[in-house]
Amino acid sequence: MSNPRASPDARRRPFPITPRIAVALSILVAGALAWMVLDAPFAKLVPQEGGLRVVRAFFARALTPALDYESPVPESTPHILMQALAAARRTLVFAAAGMSVALVLGIVLGFLSTTAWWAGDLVGGSSPLRRALARTVGPAVWSASRALIVLMRSVHELLWAVLFLAAFGLNTGGAVAAIAIPYGGTLAKIFSEMVEETPRDAALALRGAGAGPLQVFFFGLVPRAGPDLAAYAFYRFECAVRSAAVLGFFGFPTLGYAIAQSFENLHYGEVWTYLYALVVLVVTIELWSGALRRRFVA
Amino acid sequence: MTSRTAITTLDVEALRRARPRSTLVRVSVLALLALVAYAWLGGDIQVEDLFSPRRRENLERFVTTDVVPFALRGTDWNAAQYLEYARGLALDRGFSGLGSTLAISVLAIVLAACGALSLAFLAARNVATPTPFGDRVLRDSGVRSRAWNALAVVVRAALILLRAIPEYIWAFLLLAMLGTSAWPAVLALAIHNAGILGKLGAETVENLDPRPLSALRAAGGSRAQIAWLGALPLAANRFLLYFFYRFETCVREATVLGMLGVVSLGYWIQDSRAKQYYDEMVVFVALGAALVLAADLASAIVRRALRRAQ
Amino acid sequence: MIPGSAAFELHGAGVVFSGRAALTEASLVVDPGEALALVGPSGAGKTTLLRLLNASQAPTSGSVCVDYERLDALSPEKLRAVRTRIGFVHQDLALIPNYRVLSNVIAGSLGRMGFVASVRTMLFPRRAAVERAAAILERVGIGEKLYQRTDSLSGGQRQRVALARALFQEPSALLLDEPVSSVDPARARDMVELVADISRERGITLVVSIHDIELARAYFPRLVGLRAGRVVFDGPTGSIAPRDLSALYSLEGLDRVEPARIP
Numbered sequence: 095m096s097n098p099r100a101s102p103d104a105r106r107r108p109f110p111i112t113p114r115i116a117v118a119l120s121i122l123v124a125g126a127l128a129w130m131v132l133d134a135p136f137a138k139l140v141p142q143e144g145g146l147r148v149v150r151a152f153f154a155r156a157l158t159p160a161l162d163y164e165s166p167v168p169e170s171t172p173h174i175l176m177q178a179l180a181a182a183r184r185t186l187v188f189a190a191a192g193m194s195v196a197l198v199l200g201i202v203l204g205f206l207s208t209t210a211w212w213a214g215d216l217v218g219g220s221s222p223l224r225r226a227l228a229r230t231v232g233p234a235v236w237s238a239s240r241a242l243i244v245l246m247r248s249v250h251e252l253l254w255a256v257l258f259l260a261a262f263g264l265n266t267g268g269a270v271a272a273i274a275i276p277y278g279g280t281l282a283k284i285f286s287e288m289v290e291e292t293p294r295d296a297a298l299a300l301r302g303a304g305a306g307p308l309q310v311f312f313f314g315l316v317p318r319a320g321p322d323l324a325a326y327a328f329y330r331f332e333c334a335v336r337s338a339a340v341l342g343f344f345g346f347p348t349l350g351y352a353i354a355q356s357f358e359n360l361h362y363g364e365v366w367t368y369l370y371a372l373v374v375l376v377v378t379i380e381l382w383s384g385a386l387r388r389r390f391v392a
Numbered sequence: 393m394t395s396r397t398a399i400t401t402l403d404v405e406a407l408r409r410a411r412p413r414s415t416l417v418r419v420s421v422l423a424l425l426a427l428v429a430y431a432w433l434g435g436d437i438q439v440e441d442l443f444s445p446r447r448r449e450n451l452e453r454f455v456t457t458d459v460v461p462f463a464l465r466g467t468d469w470n471a472a473q474y475l476e477y478a479r480g481l482a483l484d485r486g487f488s489g490l491g492s493t494l495a496i497s498v499l500a501i502v503l504a505a506c507g508a509l510s511l512a513f514l515a516a517r518n519v520a521t522p523t524p525f526g527d528r529v530l531r532d533s534g535v536r537s538r539a540w541n542a543l544a545v546v547v548r549a550a551l552i553l554l555r556a557i558p559e560y561i562w563a564f565l566l567l568a569m570l571g572t573s574a575w576p577a578v579l580a581l582a583i584h585n586a587g588i589l590g591k592l593g594a595e596t597v598e599n600l601d602p603r604p605l606s607a608l609r610a611a612g613g614s615r616a617q618i619a620w621l622g623a624l625p626l627a628a629n630r631f632l633l634y635f636f637y638r639f640e641t642c643v644r645e646a647t648v649l650g651m652l653g654v655v656s657l658g659y660w661i662q663d664s665r666a667k668q669y670y671d672e673m674v675v676f677v678a679l680g681a682a683l684v685l686a687a688d689l690a691s692a693i694v695r696r697a698l699r700r701a702q
Numbered sequence: 703m704i705p706g707s708a709a710f711e712l713h714g715a716g717v718v719f720s721g722r723a724a725l726t727e728a729s730l731v732v733d734p735g736e737a738l739a740l741v742g743p744s745g746a747g748k749t750t751l752l753r754l755l756n757a758s759q760a761p762t763s764g765s766v767c768v769d770y771e772r773l774d775a776l777s778p779e780k781l782r783a784v785r786t787r788i789g790f791v792h793q794d795l796a797l798i799p800n801y802r803v804l805s806n807v808i809a810g811s812l813g814r815m816g817f818v819a820s821v822r823t824m825l826f827p828r829r830a831a832v833e834r835a836a837a838i839l840e841r842v843g844i845g846e847k848l849y850q851r852t853d854s855l856s857g858g859q860r861q862r863v864a865l866a867r868a869l870f871q872e873p874s875a876l877l878l879d880e881p882v883s884s885v886d887p888a889r890a891r892d893m894v895e896l897v898a899d900i901s902r903e904r905g906i907t908l909v910v911s912i913h914d915i916e917l918a919r920a921y922f923p924r925l926v927g928l929r930a931g932r933v934v935f936d937g938p939t940g941s942i943a944p945r946d947l948s949a950l951y952s953l954e955g956l957d958r959v960e961p962a963r964i965p
Contacts, residue, residue, distance in 0.1 A: 145569045306782060317798050321800055353564075402846070
């Protein structure tokens with residue numbers, strides 16, 4: 095493709111700086127600047143004595159994850175593999191519960207934050223009440239829901255968890271809410287974007303056949319964007335599993351909790367057992383999601 | 393209308409039974425529904441506990457006293473003391489935390505991009521193969537072609553491992569090994585995002601129009617030449633789009649990683665949390681949210697410009 | 703079911719899109735049960751005129767009446783009722799590709815029900831509705847496709863799905879926008895014949911926009927010629943002079959030919 099702005103002068107230059115190269119260069123410069131701002135001497139990249147011991151002991155167990163506890167445990171404790179399985183199960187449970195609420199939030203807020211449901215009809219007179227509604231309530235709800243979405247998704251799930259811990263104390267419902275709120279906001283944003291970008295032909299046809307705004311939205315627009323919506327929701331489920339695992343670091347009984355506990359007790363073999371459990375869980379879901387995506391989108 | 397008048401000669405029921413169905417989709421939907429039902433009913437989640445009197449008391453205290461700024465809780469300070477308090481909160485901790493959070497995420501995403509750039513080509517099915525870019529004539533010898541196949545498998549597996557482990561866990565492990573500095577946070581973000589960008593980049597390279605690349609191959613270009621001088625420029629815009637998309641998530645995560653002990657906003661969140669200064673904690677969380685918003689906005693503007701330049 | 707067929711009236715209707723006139727001073731009276739073809743080159747305003755009749759587009763000047771009621775005087779509910787009575791087959795068909803054929807057809811009846819009922823109908827259609835859809839699909843010749851995914855069908859079959867959706871509305875008028883543009887000539891003839899037959903069987907009004915003059919002359923008793931957004935002739939097919947028809951497509955007097963398609 096030829097660049098219409100390329101002058102003969104530019105061609106003579108040995109290294110023409112195209113916009114793309116400029117962007118790439120400024121990215122590198124930004125990286126260098128960031129490094130200078132930070133306390134990150136290169137010497138700190140090499141593990142020192144204590145750290146070196148951890149590195150050696152930790153990686154020594156990489157291929158030999160613990161198949162039994164590395165210290166005596168009470169009689170009643172289940173086998174470590176059962177423990178890993180139970181932690182993985184709870185990780186999945188938190189992710190699924192959080193996602194199910196997030197999905198509802200995402201659909202409702204995603205709907206409210208599109209213009210499709212209140213923007214007026216093109217033809218014909220409408221009652222004064224309806225017009226007033228379209229002029230006041232519609233835009234008000236629309237902007238309120240957009241603001242709510244921004245608020246929900248700009249706070250990280252772990253920070254929501256920290257807030258709920260402070261407000262309620264340790265409670266499993268708090269973990270579910272911590273996942274549901276930011277994920278619900280993100281789903282709502284992406285859903286409304288996908289729906290706004292989807293072809294409107296079928297929706298307009300349904301409106302032309304007398305369907306109301308809600309019907310047009312849910313049977314003309316949403317199904318048109320359906321495969322993309324489903325693929326994206328499943329991808330977020332994958333992310334929710336990772337988030338649920340990390341929530342364990344804050345005391346919730348997921349894989350992160352087991353990893354943190356074992357690491358702090360220097361039981362590196364156990365850490366690997368739990369890490370592998372997490373990897374298996376995440377990779378399984380990623381493969382599943384990939385298979386579904388090929389089915390949906392292709 | 394009378395019922396059971398045959399208005400069609402078709403056997404509707406037979407057509408319904410013979411409808412094309414995807415077993416994968418059907419099983420997936422059922423499995424997901426079962427999973428959600430089990431999640432709520434399996435006894436792992438106690439929602440009703442959120443509404444117990446103890447929780448309500450806790451919430452009441454949190455809302456009515458904990459989050460009320462300390463300065464407003466009936467102190468008899470003079471103006472200078474108020475100023476000192478605000479300066480400590482906003483400048484010494486808040487803004488320096490914002491700055492280091494941003495710096496961590498920028499350095500991390502740049503490192504991630506460098507790593508991903510080299511790994512993406514080695515993971516792409518049309519590059520890391522004995523027959524690159526559809527070259528069916530000049531095959532590599534048996535040993536080398538096996539080596540290429542093995543390399544591609546290893547790189548793809550490594551990318552999966554890098555992104556399967558969350559940033560937070562990478563940072564947790566690295567912190568114990570490297571000690572306190574910005575590196576554990578930077579490397580954790582860089583590693584996880586290299587895994588994601590590497591996968592997205594490989595998919596982009598695989599989906600490139602094969603014709604110009606196989607033409608270069610037919611003209612005698614080497615694998616590396618075609619990858620860097622042919623495929624990279626073609627995929628550059630996509631790469632940049634993904635880069636800025638992941639930058640947004642880096643900013644979100646960089647805030648949080650500080651909670652492990654690296655000086656970003658998260659450090660001050662964790663610090664005020666440990667001291668139970670929830671009023672200050674809320675301020676830092678809000679600052680983090682503002683930073684995320686700003687990064688989202690900046691990235692959205694750049695991405696729109698890139699998409700228009702495409 | 704609504705008996706009878708619809709009547710349309712345009713009085714000096716004009717439509718302006720961002721400063722450009724798509725239709726100017728168009729007047730037209732369509733009696734109940736009539737069949738007529740709108741002919742003219744692309745960009746002449748045929749689609750815009752059909753959209754006026756379907757109440758999908760408001761005129762910027764003049765008025766549109768359906769069944770002797772001015773559309774701009776109607777409440778949104780009444781307007782929906784009017785649209786429900788008019789079946790429209792779009793040029794681009796406007797189907798949902800990832801739906802099964804049945805769902806696309808049943809979506810034609812949404813205007814007759816409330817939201818809750820429509821959720822029920824779309825997810826778990828009643829036996830009677832399925833059989834009615836099957837009967838209509840059988841009538842348009844693709845009955846066995848009832849449960850196939852719409853995007854697995856050929857272009858001609860999809861066009862019949864769009865027609866079936868319009869018929870499922872139990873319309874008192876059928877509007878078709880360029881039904882022959884996306885299929886080969888033999889199929890185009892079949893389609894026009896099918897539509898003409900069905901509207902005669904049901905006694906409903908039929909308005910078809912078509913750029914193929916020969917097809918229009920063969921199947922429609924009345925022709926309305928459009929050129930550059932104006933009605934240039936209107937009368938029984940036999941009375942239209944060949945000179946008028948050929949003038950329709952000549953470039954003479956057309957300073958600009960721009961497509962009048964609506965996004």
